[in-house]
Amino acid sequence: MTEVLKRRQIPEGVRDLLPDLAGQKRKLEEFIQQVFSRWGYREVSTPAFEYSEIFAADLKAGLENSIYRFPDEQGRMLVLRPDFTLPIARVVAVHFAEGPLPLRLCYGGEIFRYAGGLQGKQRALTQAGVELMGDATPGSDAEVVALAAAVLQEAGLDEFTLCLGHVGFLDLLLAAYDLLPQDVEKIKLLFNKKDFVTLKEMVTKLKISEQAKESIMQIPLLRGGVEVLTKARALLPAGANVQPLELLQEIWSVLEDYKVTQFVTLDLGMVRMMNYYTGMVFEGYTNGLGYPLCGGGRYDQLLTNFGCELSAVGFAVSLDHLLTVLTRQKKLPELLEPLFVAFDESGRENAIATAQTLRRQGAVVIVDLKAATYEEAFQAGCRLGATRLLYCTDNDIFDADLDRGQV
Amino acid sequence: MLAANDWLTIALAKGRILPSSLSLFTAAGIDCSSIASDTRKLIFRLEAEKLQFILAKPTDIPTYVEYGAADLGVVGKDILLEQEKELYELLDLKLGACRLSVAQKAEKTGATWGSSVTYVATKYPNLAKRHFLKKGRQVEIIKLHGSIELAPLLNLADVIVDLVSTGKTLRENNLVEAEVIAQITARLVANPGSYQVKAERVMALVQQLEKVL
Numbered sequence: 001m002t003e004v005l006k007r008r009q010i011p012e013g014v015r016d017l018l019p020d021l022a023g024q025k026r027k028l029e030e031f032i033q034q035v036f037s038r039w040g041y042r043e044v045s046t047p048a049f050e051y052s053e054i055f056a057a058d059l060k061a062g063l064e065n066s067i068y069r070f071p072d073e074q075g076r077m078l079v080l081r082p083d084f085t086l087p088i089a090r091v092v093a094v095h096f097a098e099g100p101l102p103l104r105l106c107y108g109g110e111i112f113r114y115a116g117g118l119q120g121k122q123r124a125l126t127q128a129g130v131e132l133m134g135d136a137t138p139g140s141d142a143e144v145v146a147l148a149a150a151v152l153q154e155a156g157l158d159e160f161t162l163c164l165g166h167v168g169f170l171d172l173l174l175a176a177y178d179l180l181p182q183d184v185e186k187i188k189l190l191f192n193k194k195d196f197v198t199l200k201e202m203v204t205k206l207k208i209s210e211q212a213k214e215s216i217m218q219i220p221l222l223r224g225g226v227e228v229l230t231k232a233r234a235l236l237p238a239g240a241n242v243q244p245l246e247l248l249q250e251i252w253s254v255l256e257d258y259k260v261t262q263f264v265t266l267d268l269g270m271v272r273m274m275n276y277y278t279g280m281v282f283e284g285y286t287n288g289l290g291y292p293l294c295g296g297g298r299y300d301q302l303l304t305n306f307g308c309e310l311s312a313v314g315f316a317v318s319l320d321h322l323l324t325v326l327t328r329q330k331k332l333p334e335l336l337e338p339l340f341v342a343f344d345e346s347g348r349e350n351a352i353a354t355a356q357t358l359r360r361q362g363a364v365v366i367v368d369l370k371a372a373t374y375e376e377a378f379q380a381g382c383r384l385g386a387t388r389l390l391y392c393t394d395n396d397i398f399d400a401d402l403d404r405g406q407v
Numbered sequence: 408m409l410a411a412n413d414w415l416t417i418a419l420a421k422g423r424i425l426p427s428s429l430s431l432f433t434a435a436g437i438d439c440s441s442i443a444s445d446t447r448k449l450i451f452r453l454e455a456e457k458l459q460f461i462l463a464k465p466t467d468i469p470t471y472v473e474y475g476a477a478d479l480g481v482v483g484k485d486i487l488l489e490q491e492k493e494l495y496e497l498l499d500l501k502l503g504a505c506r507l508s509v510a511q512k513a514e515k516t517g518a519t520w521g522s523s524v525t526y527v528a529t530k531y532p533n534l535a536k537r538h539f540l541k542k543g544r545q546v547e548i549i550k551l552h553g554s555i556e557l558a559p560l561l562n563l564a565d566v567i568v569d570l571v572s573t574g575k576t577l578r579e580n581n582l583v584e585a586e587v588i589a590q591i592t593a594r595l596v597a598n599p600g601s602y603q604v605k606a607e608r609v610m611a612l613v614q615q616l617e618k619v620l
Contacts, residue, residue, distance in 0.1 A: 161603045194495035194602065197594055223606055265606055283603070288475040290493075290598035 013115045013123030020335050025323055027333040028155065029108055032128045032317065035151050041106035041130045046087035052077040054086055057276050057305055066113040080112040085314060088131045093306030101134030122320060129316030136311035138247050141280040141298060142254030148284055148294050148315050149260040155322060156331035160286040160293065162263050165270030167277050168244035169232065176237045177212045192271040196220055222268035226252045232268050251280060276302050286325055293321050340386035342368035342377030347392035354392055374398065414457045415608050418477035420465035424503040424593050428481050431500060434619040469494060478601035479609065484591045485570060489531045494596040497613050501620055502593040505572035509586040512559050528558030529568035538588050556580040
């Protein structure tokens with residue numbers, strides 16, 4: 001392959017965004033940050049690469065093989081951020097541990113992972129998300145879920161499902177039976193993959209009571225509205241801790257006040273990929289997209305990694321997946337169409353003054369670069385995709401509608 | 408193509424397991440007679456049920472489901488093991504039962520291992536590689552698309568990894584089954600999006616099918 005051909009390639013898993021998609025993506029990002037901001041979340045920005053120690057929890061959570069690592073000049077290992085939650089946790093532990101709580105922070109930007117898993121084939125992914133730190137009440141769980149619903153709704157999706165679960169429920173139910181720790185892990189993994197065929201095979205072979213087997217196989221059916229919590233309670237043995245169910249009940253009732261429960265499905269068999277979650281977990285899905293659009297939950301132990309005791313709950317939305325869905329549903333944010341200002345030999349000053357006035361008013365204005373005849377200007381305006389031509393002479397302006405695309 | 412919101416799209420594998428898949432859905436109360444009668448058409452819409460069946464090559468089923476072009480798919484466990492997609496496996500439909508096995512020439516039994524490299528011919532390169540890696544065996548995988556049994560006969564490979572149902576093809580080619588890797592049946596799979604967004608319809612269908620298995 002010639003050097004020139006090599007120079008024209010880009011690596012697998014990354015892409016150029018061309019007009020108008022790049023602009024629409026930027027607009028969507030800004031829009032989401034505005035929603036976060038209206039809910040009182042303040043933006044923080046962290047470096048694109050950090051010391052690998054920061055991401056120890058991600059490594060433990062199975063991201064080991066999907067992280068970009070490289071040494072700095074002293075040989076200390078750096079990591080391109082695969083995730084925002086850990087850098088934000090570090091920021092909070094370092095800068096805000098003594099500050100007023102709760103703390104509402106938001107972020108947006110790219111994360112980097114070798115392709116695979118739920119991310120599809122892309123290696124650089126744009127996320128936007130929030131973290132609510134220093135409050136362990138159901139109110140903060142509910143706020144984060146309601147905010148996720150608000151973002152998807154305001155972005156233009158009218159059909160999506162946020163499925164809401166609690167990592168503690170499965171643990172409690174499984175703890176009630178005499179299971180080996182490795183069997184518990186295996187069952188949780190099967191729930192995570194929702195491989196109910198293998199689950200059934202495995203549970204059938206376990207040396208536990210028929211009733212216990214029946215209970216475990218009932219968990220996949222625990223999906224739906226708030227009535228699911230009553231059914232779930234019936235599966236737990238008498239005297240078991242029902243705190244996870246009570247918490248979900250409370251979250252649900254706050255979500256009712258937000259009037260978003262029509263978007264929420266309780267799913268008590270839900271297990272999130274990252275094992276640092278300690279309480280409520282949720283994922284957002286929409287029609288025709290195999291991957292989750294957003295996901296999050298509570299991780300009250302995560303900040304201890306940074307020497308700080310602070311409860312935390314958050315979520316991130318995938319801009320790339322959201323963009324894909326909005327493109328398919330033709331609901332991308334609209335970009336302003338340009339006006340074209342051209343001028344004859346004597347009209348440049350008038351043209352530039354006119355353009356500057358319109359630009360200050362927020363219009364998109366393209367100014368011709370040299371004097372042209374009216375016919376030339378008309379053709380050029382069409383080629384540029386402008387909606388209107390303003391042709392300036394030294395003391396006059398001729399205004400014409402341009403039929404887009406016709407040259 | 409985007410699956411319509413209140414419709415359910417199910418991808419069925421053309422070929423061997425199609426007739427039994429259709430009988431199963433029929434037994435579960437979904438009238439599939441229009442599908443059996445016309446094999447050239449690829450999309451079948453059942454207006455009353457708001458159900459759409461698409462017919463595709465077996466190895467493409469996971470892709471249709473993964474991208475959400477279909478909500479559900481009926482596909483062999485062999486293909487799921489080979490492709491390792493992030494799909495939810497909802498139900499064992501118990502159709503097309505067979506096993507995925509390692510086979511070798513009859514006279515070579517036992518003598519295959521111990522050589523530095525074993526050549527493995529298969530339609531399932533990922534699956535075969537994983538299987539032998541797990542055992543710490545050094546293998547070179549040779550990907551073929553059909554008539555895998557030929558490979559050992561022509562000394563292209565030492566062993567093959569392939570589906571075995573009755574064992575007749577193996578016997579006729581003087582091959583013997585050396586090891587069973589997995590029991591294979593057709594599975595009902597869903598992508599996470601459809602599983603959640605169309606939760607009620609998906610669960611209802613799973614329960615309908617479960618009753619007639």
